[in-house]
Amino acid sequence: GAGGTGSPAASPASSAQAAGNGQATSGGEISFALATSPDTLDPHRSGLAVAVRVFRTIYDSLVVQLPDNTIKPWLATEWSISPDGKSYTFKLRKDVKFQDGTPFNAEAVKYSYDRILDPATKAANASALLKPYKSSEVIDEYTIKINLESPSVAFLGNLSQAMLGIVSPTAAKKYGDQFGKNPVGTGPFKFVKWDDNSEIKVERNPDYNWAPALVENKGKAYLDAITFKIIPEEATRLGSVQSGQVTAAETVPPQNIVALKNDAKLQLLQVNTSGLPYTLFFNQSRAPWNDVKARQAVQSAIDVDSIVKTLYLGTYQRAWSPLTPTIFGYDASLENKIKPDLDKANRLFDELGWVKGTDGVREKDGKKLTLHYVDGSPNREKRNDIAAIIQQQLKKVGVAVEVEITKDVQSVIYTAQAYDLYGNSQVNSDPVALNSFYHTTAPNARPSLSHLSDPAIDKLLEQGVVEADEAKRKEIYKNVQKYIIDNAVIIPVYIFPYTVAVSKNVSGIKFDSLGYPLFNDASILKK
Amino acid sequence: MVNAIIVRFISSLGVIVGSSVLVFCVLYVLPGDVVMNIIDPSTMSPEAIANLRHQLGVDRPFLEQFTTYFSHVLVGDFGKSLVNSEPVLPKIMMHFPATLALTAAASLVSVTVGLVLGVLSAIHRNKPIDIIARIVGLFGISMPTFWSGILLILIFSVSLGWLPALGSNGWQTLVLPAVTLGMLGAGFIVRMVRNAMLEVLGEAFITTLRAKGLLERSVMYRHALRNALIPAVTMLGILLGEMLAGTVVIETVFSRQGIGRIIADAIMAKDLPVVQGVILFSAMIYILVNLLVDISYAYIDPRVRRFQN
């Protein structure tokens, strides 16, 4: 999905060290090479992770989520939740103002959230995140009450996301459709300019004094400015960080990680994203994959270890569960339980009556055993290559894999549902993310990717949304994860580590719980 | 004369309208729609998606989209990007200078390299210089530009550190992309100039010139080359088209700003108004340049000028 990457940071080790070594000095500019271009800097309209990386510097959120999944104050100093879990009352900071001088207050918060609901905004992912938001009431200038349609344990965590950042009502009204090109928030950096397809420049917000607990420097940032350069071509991006033309470059491909590690001028920052790992979903509505044995056969035939090692050269971690390890409720006991077992795979298929034909492909009732594997284009994180390997691996047990690489995921996957196996991942801060993938869907609604429909699982997932007791909630999600793996509903593949190569004379770049970079502590080391 | 140009220009407008209709039709059948590029389909409900599509107007029937778009174009409104609501024309105008600089620099490279190699090649026909010049020219035509571009970056930027790999400002940033793109054109020009030169060298008047006792130098450069250049000028118009198209790849490789980049992205995103805008714009440029080429042709070549009187 286009949601991109990020996760409760599994303590980004390298960044912490780098920050510790040098003496933070004020001043200087850095440039940060992005792999793709943001679509807009309007947080409510954007759906691209790359945009978040830029506008996280411009906007603040009400609360912040720490790596241990706890929620801490940011623009809100404190909050209370009503007993029915359907309304939240926030006390806001009084010393905050937007970069355009507009005062930050309850009105601004209400405006921001209502704006997301307004169809005219054409909000994309933000509206999904804000669910089940119903309305806001301004209690007083610095107190706001938010009402929900239904209780949601994940709501606070979502509020911490940049896509639900608070925008300047003055600017948003003034620029309308063009707000995305003229963003104004309360963040540590303010927008300077955006040259299409080339660069976005932000400069220090000199008034900034309300940094969250996630960073050490609570005041204004050390850096004068950051220029985000848009460099889609991998070789060029890496080439320019190696030659020193840019200070930092994101998404370093695995094969270069090894080489860059040995580069005396560069440091590598890596943070695993959190949410759902890259997962291959079986489409259970299509035969023969509605049969658990068939799915298990495939599960045994695919050597995920080999895939991850071959393609990512040991730089990516393998996924074992429908959730990433850093997320709440992750079940570590699932690790190393599935082993590639060709005999088992063959046996299972044999049992199902699929017999190998002369061409090595299994047949039953004159039908070939085919698996339609759909993947999005382009070859992001080598996902197309995974398809290529799986095609070869399944060939060995007599499954003919047809790989379809398409840009048009919408119609192939969501409208026509013409796939047997489809891969996706999602950035999220809470296991409720599982709901949209494994809960039975309403009769008229679009089915989930897995097409799973099991009342027991539905019940567990529903409990998970409202269960306030952490231990019980953990247990619920353990059961869900075990079920999903045991029934081979999916094949989890890898956990994406967001990797940035940074010049050694820059320190203090950190990452938030979703893996987005924070520049509050970043500074250039004086030599 | 001025009238003729105006008439010619007006008829070109027809061509421009035609080409944009064509492109509109081709793009309309693109699968999927722009919505997919703005949202994460797994997190949004179908209704929300439908809603968004409705707001963007991409769910309306073809004819309606078509007439709306063109009625706006007629009054000079190229519409707004579906992805980020940016007005198209200002966006193009902003990016065009970068593309222009690139194509101009690349043309310079093409013409210089092409001319030198082409002339050397023709003068030293079938000698080693000829062979080398032709092979160099052919390499320009034969290498995929994205590959040669990356190689140049690795060599001159990463290994040697002589030139920046990217950017849109300063002449240094122009060198590598212009060379990459220019080598393509140089290949064509070498071949063109060589053939034209050989043809001219076979003409009877060359013998006259020699019989007059002219220096070989002035036979070659003052006379033969000048004659050979006339057909080469017509090539420039076509070359420009190639170069403009080449920027799609080059601007991506070198992360340059420019309309090539815009259109590549827009095609992928099915951002119809942007694609339309860029195509309309580049068609206009193309036609304008070819018009200029035709006019200058009539001025350079006395054989054409004769028909005027």
Add this chain to the structure above:
Amino acid sequence: MREVVNAKPLWRVKRTGLTLHRKNLNLSPSRFILYASTVVVVFLIICAVVPGWIAPYVPTDMQADQILLPPGGVHVLGTDYFGRDVFSLIVYGARESLFIGFASVIVGGLLGGLIGAYAGYFGGWTDRVLMRLNDIVMTVPSVLLALAIAAALGPGLWNIVLAVALAAVPNYARVMRGQILSVKNRPFITASRSIGATQLSLFMKHVLPNSLSPLLVMAAIGVGTSILTGSGLSFLGLGVLKEIPDWGALLSQGRGYLTVAWWICTFPGLAITLFVLSINVLGDELRDTLDPKKRPS
């Protein structure tokens, strides 16, 4: 006048002269390049037709323990990041690439040739309409057009072929029309017309055969251009993912490994370059042989 009746004069019996001097056949550089090009093209065509005879490995065979091996040893050109043998990939990829090259030239050349021939031969109203249309299409640079068409048709080998072919149609049409126009008024056409030949037979028997050579040359060179355009589409993300990738896809997929394993994309890149270069050399040679000015008369 007796001797004239006998069209073969006595002294023609021996055709000496030119042929006899061929003894000292020292290879000039340009000849050498011509022969080398022929060898390259022929070899790659053989690869495309019977890759199994040449490739030492099965190209789809992914050996996880043999990834990124440098050239030399058992893998002459090394292995790629899947652990596939690069040489075998190139040999098998020839089929895909040459298919793109030849198929798109055949489709585009036929279509463009027909349009150009029709317009040029019948002239008048249809000519004006067709050529105006052609002008229109030509204002859109062919790579862009191919890009748009490829995007519209979606991935698929045939779609790439079609995109490249359609984008080239206007060029073929223009050349064909020009050629037809120049042939149309040659005296031997008038001669046939004066005999009473119908338009159709004039066209099929005289005009067309005599107009084909520039188109053939263009088509020969077009095979190379199509492969290049195809690889450009791969680069822009519109290629096709297949078990056996074409050279463009190999090159475009392997380019990320250039600094780590240069051989993965360098050899497919060389294959493209060499093939295109050679086909251009052959095309030029073909142009020279077909050029009536250079033919013995």
Add this chain to the structure above:
Amino acid sequence: MSAWLSVDQLGVEFAVNRNVMQAISDISFSIQPGEIVCLVGESGSGKSVTSKAIMRLIEHENGSITSGTIKLGDVDVTSLSQQKLRSLRGKRIAMVFQEPMAAFDPVFTIGSQIIETMRRHDRHITVREAEDEAVRLLQRVGIPEPKLRLKQYPGELSGGMLQRAMIAMALSGKPELLIADEPTTALDVTIQAQILQLLQELRSEFNMSILLITHDLGVAAEMADRIIVMYAGQIVEQSTAVDLFTQPRHPYTLGLLRSITTLDSDRAQPLYAIPGSIPGMNNLPTGCRFHPRCAYATELCAREAPALEDRDGRQSACWHADQLPELRDARVPERVSELEVRERSMRIEMSSKQDAVPKDVPLIELRHVTKHYPVKSSLLSRERRWIQAVDDVSFTIRKGETFGLVGESGSGKSTLGRMLLHLEKPTSGTVLFEDQDLGALSGSKLRQQRKNMQMIFQDPHGSVDPRWKVGDIIGEPFAVHGVRKGKERRESVESLLHLVGLDASAYDRYPHEFSGGQRQRIGIARAIALEPKFLLADEAVSALDVSVQAQIINLLQQLRKQLDLTMLFIGHGLHVVRYVSDRIGVMYLGKLIEIAPSEQLFRHPAHPYTRALVASIPAPDPLRQRSFKAIEGEIPSPASPPSGCRFRTRCPAATARCAAEEPLFREISQEHYVACHDPLL
């Protein structure tokens, strides 16, 4: 007196596809100051190579001098350094070429090209001085408004003007020797006469030697002091003009002289023709290179090549040079009569359509036929103009007659011919064939009618499809009309081949394997395949060498009798037209200005133009020097013809009436029509 130029034992080779080809060998001759020497010979005999070798220009065309010396005064040209050579070129020796249009660089003005030459050889001259000098030179060579011409581009001048300008350019270095390679071949007879006259004047004015290359013996007779005859890369004969024409010492020269048609040629007799054609330089016969075509050849000739020997101040390379005067009278008629016999027998084989056709039955009638072409408008000019290629022409061609059509280039002869066959629709007017309006016929009816009217083209190379086999080309009429299939067709084609004098083995060969004359035979065979009633021959022999020309004309005459053809014969060479035609029409600038029976037209031309035309023809007889002063001026543009009589701008007898009133086309004596207010008679 020492010779200006002496060439000794010159041999030249060309590198062709890494082989060498000997183009000329053993060429020796010399030119005295103020002398005009003509180099004659058929196409490909090495005339141009010889001339270019003198200036060592062949070195730029893969050629090299392999033997011999060229001396200009005391200077040995063969061993000169490039630098010295260049200062000699254009200064001491200047050249004028055949195609004036192609000999100028099209993108520089005439003036700049002339000035460039001057400044190249005289570093001290200023541009202004050079310009003045150029104006003076242009004036001298007879170019009106020289100042204006100086600034014009070659494309803006007519061929005749350009040739004058070329001569002016050649004169600019005040050369001692002028080499003129076929300077008039591309020009009309009237213009040719002007240029030749100019050359003669210049010779005496500057005491310049001239090496004049021509294949027209008439020109040679008129101009030359001495004539050198070349054949297949060698000199075969050399002597003074008078001697050569009266007493040729080589069978080839003799053949050439006999082949040419003159005003006196007997129209009842077939023309003499040298059989065969000149061999290519890569397949030369052994011994004497001419022996396969020679009527006097003996076994010795085939074995050993004769040397060029001096005798009585003249040279010839023939074993039988001495006996030639006697042989000449004895042997040749024999051969002709032998041929006659064959022809007669063939004639019997063919149908016997010889039955008398009533005279005066019109086969083709043209009524007020007009053809206007739009002038191609370039990008920058949009107004439409029209070329009046043919304007209101009416005449009749009678059954069985040969009608000749003459006129300068661009006068509309070919256009008229094409309309006659309805290959092109007239802008207005009608063409009747056997009283049937061709314009009213439907497509298929017209195609049927085409069987009856056929055409022979000027360019023997262009008029046959290079990709077809000869048999298919000749058989095409059968195929088109669906007659004679398979074996029958092949037989018919073979008998046609035989009829036009080609071997049946030609059937499976391709046109490029044949010489120009043979190709023309192929074209003729195709034209007569369907036994048409009418044959149009548009310059059918103009592109051919004299010896071959005679062969083709004989063939045509013979076929005409056998097949009872009616013919329209369009031609440049007036003698040839006179020889073949019963009546002749003269065209000028799209108008038919005179029609008369052949002899009448030549002896008593009524139109001043016709008279000028007839007078312009150089007679191949050095004793009959021309007294007539060449007609002045050039043919005006057909896009804006003069008012009234179109010839008035060049007419010595023009009056005010000629400008105001267009003369009627009227009969002045029996069968003699003319469009002139004051016809000569």
